[in-house]
Amino acid sequence: MVDNRLDTTFHALxxxxxxxxxxxxxLGDKSVGELGxxxxxSFAGASKHVKVLEGAGLIERxxxxxxxxxxxxxxxxxxxxDWLRQW
Amino acid sequence: MVDNRLDTTFHALxxxxxxxxxxxxxLGDKSVGELGxxxxxSFAGASKHVKVLEGAGLIERxxxxxxxxxxxxxxxxxxxxDWLRQW
DNA sequence: TCTTTGTTCAACCAATCGGTTGACAATCGC
DNA sequence: GCGATTGTCAACCGATTGGTTGAACAAAGA
Numbered sequence: 292m293v294d295n296r297l298d299t300t301f302h303a304l305x306x307x308x309x310x311x312x313x314x315x316x317x318l319g320d321k322s323v324g325e326l327g328x329x330x331x332x333s334f335a336g337a338s339k340h341v342k343v344l345e346g347a348g349l350i351e352r353x354x355x356x357x358x359x360x361x362x363x364x365x366x367x368x369x370x371x372x373d374w375l376r377q378w
Numbered sequence: 379m380v381d382n383r384l385d386t387t388f389h390a391l392x393x394x395x396x397x398x399x400x401x402x403x404x405l406g407d408k409s410v411g412e413l414g415x416x417x418x419x420s421f422a423g424a425s426k427h428v429k430v431l432e433g434a435g436l437i438e439r440x441x442x443x444x445x446x447x448x449x450x451x452x453x454x455x456x457x458x459x460d461w462l463r464q465w
Numbered sequence: 466t467c468t469t470t471g472t473t474c475a476a477c478c479a480a481t482c483g484g485t486t487g488a489c490a491a492t493c494g495c
Numbered sequence: 496g497c498g499a500t501t502g503t504c505a506a507c508c509g510a511t512t513g514g515t516t517g518a519a520c521a522a523a524g525a
Contacts, residue, residue, distance in 0.1 A: 301392035306483085307382055310461075317465055324501060336484055338503065357492040357501045365465055372462045374397075378404055378452055393513085411471060423514055425473060444471050444522045 296348075297374055300367045303347035308332070309340050316350060316363040323359045383435075384461055387454045390434035395419070396427050400450065403437060409445040 303309055312326045327337020341361060344350045348367045352359050390396055399413045414424020428448060431437045436455065437448045 295394055297397065298392055298394060301388050305385055305388035305392055307385060308483090310384065314464075322501075323503095332483095333485060334502065335486080335504080339483075342503095359502065363465070368462055368465060372459060375455055375459045375462065377401075378450070378455060395513090409471075410473095419513095420515065421472070422474080422516080426513075429473090441522095446472070 296367065297371060299347040300349070300371045303343050303349055304371070306340070306343075309344055312340060312344060313349060313363065316361060320360050320362045323361065326361060383454065384458060386434040387436070387458045390430050390436055391458070393427070393430075396431055399427060399431060400436060403448060403450040407447050407449045409447055411445070413448060 304313075308330050311330065315321060315326060315329070323338055323341050324334065326341060327334060330337065341350070341352075341359075344361075345352065349364055350361045351364050352361050354360075391400075395417050398417065402408060402413060402416070410425055410428050411421065413428060414421060417424065428437070428439075428446075431448075432439065434454060436451055438451050439446050439448050441447075
């Protein structure tokens with residue numbers, strides 16, 4: 292029942308695997324496989340994390356052949372930052 | 379098994395009740411009861427949220443008679459903000 | 466002292482989380 | 496077409512979450 296935007300953003304950021312994926316994406320677009328590769332984890336597991344990030348609006352995907360290329364979207368990070376900056 | 383500081387901070391922030399408590403604390407120190415009062419929730423429930431915030435280092439408490447006065451501690455927010463600002 | 470107030474604790478519950486496996490679909494290279 | 500690559504989905508698992516109730520406790524006030 293997580294409906295608030297800040298909820299999903301902060302929740303997505305609360306996992307080190309997902310933060311690592313975002314850090315990786317900051318260096319350039321990556322496929323789901325490339326994103327999951329550094330984290331000894333099954334493909335499906337990585338796919339789930341990517342879906343959480345996508346659900347939070349932190350990334351967007353584009354199909355390129357059989358790969359799913361992910362790109363960082365900073366807008367929700369900005370929102371989260373604005374919230375933090377209240378203090 | 380959440381051992382990373384950013385993990386606990388972002389997790390604490392991912393709940394609207396806890397964000398509300400922090401916002402409330404930003405206006406001045408409050409007891410646990412005062413913090414929980416706006417959120418239709420049992421006393422024990424509010425106490426748990428406060429404990430999460432305390433565990434994340436976002437607040438500190440001081441005993442004043444039978445009340446527990448909570449005060450905002452911004453240091454972990456700063457850390458979280460620094461992380462966000464990488465992008 | 467007895468009662469009230471403020472708070473925590475322990476036990477429990479349903480829901481969610483992070484992860485797995487196995488089956489499947491789509492696309493590429495041969 | 497065949498096989499390998501890339502990824503999703505559904506089902507399951509154990510651990511954790513957010514919440515409840517009820518008992519307990521500590522301090523203040525009568």
